[in-house]
Amino acid sequence: MAVCCDLEVDVNGEETFMVDKKIIASYCGRLSKLFGKSTGSARNLKVIFNDFPGGAESFELMSRFCYNNGRTVINPSNISLLYSAAQFMEMNISVSGTHNLLEETGKSFEEMKYWTWSELLITTKKCQDLLPFPNSTGILEKCVDSLIGRITTSGEPSPCPSTSSPDSSGARLSCDTRSTESLKNSFSRATWWFEDLLFLSTNLVGMVIEPMVSKKFDHVIISRFLFHYQKSKCYTGTSDDKRKVVETVIDMLCILDWSSVSFKSLFGILRVALNCNIRKCSRTKLESMIGSQMDQATLDNLLIPSPHGMNYSYNVNLVLRFLKAFLHGGISLVSPIQLRNVASLMDLYIAEVAPDPCLKPYKFLALAMALPDSARESYDGIYRATDMYLEVHTGLSEEEKMKICCTLNYEKLSAEACLHLYQNKTFPSKSAVQALLSQQAKLKRLLKATDKTKCYTDSSSGVRETGSKGEKKETSKQIVLFARKLDLPTDNNDKIRAHLKGMQWRVTELERVCMKMQAPMTKIMNSRVSRHSSSRSLPRLCS
Template sequence: MGDILEVDVNGEESFFLNKRIICSYSGRLSKLFSKGAKESRNLKVIFHDFPGGSESFELMARFCYSNGTVEINFSNISLLHCAAHFMEMDNSVGKTHNLLEQTEKSLDEVRYWTMSELLVVLNRCQDLLPNAGSSGILERLLDSLVGRLALTSEPSPCPSTSSSDTSVVRFSSDSRSTESLKNSISRATWWFEDLSVLNPDLIEMVVNLMVSQKFDHATVSRFLFFYQKSKFVCAPTSHKKRKIIEIVINMLYLLDQSSISFKSLFGLLRVALNLNIGKSCRNRLENMIGSRMDQATLDNLLVPSPPGSNYLYDVNLILRFLKSFLSGGIHQVPLTRLQKVASLIDVYIAEVAPDPCLKPSKFVALIVALPDSARDSHDEIYHAMDMYLQVHGVLSAEEKIKVCCSLNYDKLSSEVCIHLAQNTKFPSKSVIQALLSQKSKLKSILHDTNQPKSPSNFKESDCKMKDDDSEQILLYAGKLNVISENERLRAHLQGMQWRVMELEKVCEKMQTQMTKIMKSRSPTSTRSLPRLCS
């Protein structure tokens, strides 16, 4: 009875073994009983974290009772290797043929395994983490897997197709070229479905290894999107879905951003918003999207507000996008990209302006989020502001002034300024500011028209002028008869000068009337007009 050892394996099953036999193969148990134990009493060992549970322990015990022999194949090698590592069944026990050595030799043959056999072993390893990682078997299997993919996969045939959202790209009208492209893509992605059976932790290891071995980033990003969609179909809980999407986002963040489909990022965002993912992971996704805001569309930006919010669209999300877009500094962003984003944001502002729950501070924040250099005209901003003030008629005078202060009156067209001057929804300060801005423009035009160009130094760049209707007259010096055209130009300038003077009189008259109105509102006040919005 003294040689009987009871072993409780993870609470699953208890095994009654000969202590002498099992200790002769296990360094762990041998050291445990090295101080000796009373032979008259039964001994019991409890394992709470035995890798592979009772199935793995039974295979290990059979090895010990078979004088150190066991059949090792791809279906049990992961269990035997992790059990041997856990029980310290190596050369230290003095056995000629120890289990750890035998499994190591079998792993040396991994390069001869089929892909399906390799995936079977990896699947078994998923249940053995973290023991499979510490024993070294997982690293060897992953190296073999990624090495095979590197040999059989081909990078995307054209860099531009990597981040394209189109499903078909044609290099020429030749149907053979299209067929060749399809075959190339198929060869590069044949493993997508095979690897989708692995759990997120293993996928994270695989992708990290791919990145370190310079895999084609476009192919890796397509796989990650494929993996997320395929795993969501069978993921039973929101917790598991959250883990999947967080790992996918973290892995995408490692890749060259130009290789990732921008459209797919927004699809990922809409899924992530419903799963309440971690803050750091959400920031990474928003940074990836925000850095490429010039590729977005209005539909991309119209993201519904979070649950519990009373406003229609998630304005805070768009503001974070814009912050990411400018994170490298205004001067680091090309003007063309900046203007493209400004044009998109102007359309977005017009879309959210009718929202009765949109606060003035958020409305203004959208306007001033981009630098003034991003916009050549504020006409669209004015129209959106007009709509906002119409819907939010209950705003105080102070709130209206704060909203209107975000408008650049110098970048308003003459038509918009005339409309603003008659718009009762705007405060008096805004009307005066618009009039003063137009007066300044008229004086500038008048000054330019009083300085005619002589034919000798007449240049194309000097022939761009604005009349009171904001029309441009462009004269090409190389294509006109200087003598006849100079007389016509002089006549036109004289007529234009007369119209400018008339408009200036009207502007001064309107300014005088506004001054009287302001004084009539506070007859006892001797102060000058309020300071205009800068």
């Protein structure tokens, strides 16, 4: 049969084909409709395709099928191209009868379960190249389903023989031996597919990960793959490629159980994200994941340099957002241990950033007050950080200093810290007074405890009297210990009590005097430092 080339086909601007219109139209419904029932033409025709799936390669494969009387070799490397071309050109049974490309490729796809892993990868890569052409998604979904099926099946460990069988002892010994070997190779067995799937585009990663999550695949393994994927893709990619990869990985990590995601790896991806200008929604997701595990962080994790253009040393705003995410569900959802761990970490962090001369007072206050008071058993760490901050920021007014000192809970300061504060010229005088008043409250509680113990002892006898003496002795020890911290005499308990009562009276007098003071606070500071008695001077607490 003579073959004429009376049809010119421009495929996506890549290449132009000269083909026989009659042969091609006899298999392609799209061209058959276009040309109608005409059998020839006095002049050549030209057809332009701008969205032909698979481009020139796919059109050439389709043309060979037509010129070979509806026969061609279908294999994993070309099936996706042939299937997409057949759909696009409407090569179905209504046009060419039993010899239609769409039906033949469909039958080949049904045999996908018998393909090797390598053949599945080849087909998936070809399908990925077809995106975003229409009608290519269906093939891709079949390939992805097959890939996931192979991964989930191979990831299941081989069960050991039941210990309830008659040969349980021998089976158990054999099982233990195999278990030792399997533990050594468990990680490599679970992650064997990581390298093979690095070809996935950011669009395709979601199509693979989301079904794995819905099928209850191990979230730890999924998260490790995502981190491996991010590192591999970001190693050589452009800035825009890195941004897309990081955003995709964050979105996928967010649908996992956050407790299964490596905290260290989250900070690794954070460093990349800070330089990629990722979307705000992705950044918020990442910060929420990190903040939810804030109790696992270290000081080095939090010492992140400030963004470009900012004059302060560390990214304080980022840490504040971490804390906000940590407390997002409310204090009731955070265990006391987690809360204390984060508080200890924040004390270290605040002490690290406090010497920064560019750190504004309101930022320091935000850091110190980010956690509830119940998070800290002691405020000595906050006191030391506040001391460093006030030493560096000497230009603050008394009002600003008092605002900063409001972060302190004087009741939770140790006796040493209160004594240091009282002698510290950097702090406002009013703050020193509040520290002493808090110590007065502690003294009152100790004295009341000893008084109650004495009364109880006087009115009791026998075993109860012995027990009360023990309680009294224990309380006396606490008073002696407290007295030593304040440099009080400890050789005689009665002397201690007398001295403490005298100290209590002096502090009460101090409180009364402070309420009546109208002179500037600087005058009070001078009188406290000079320790000269006057009508407005602070009474000495120790003789």
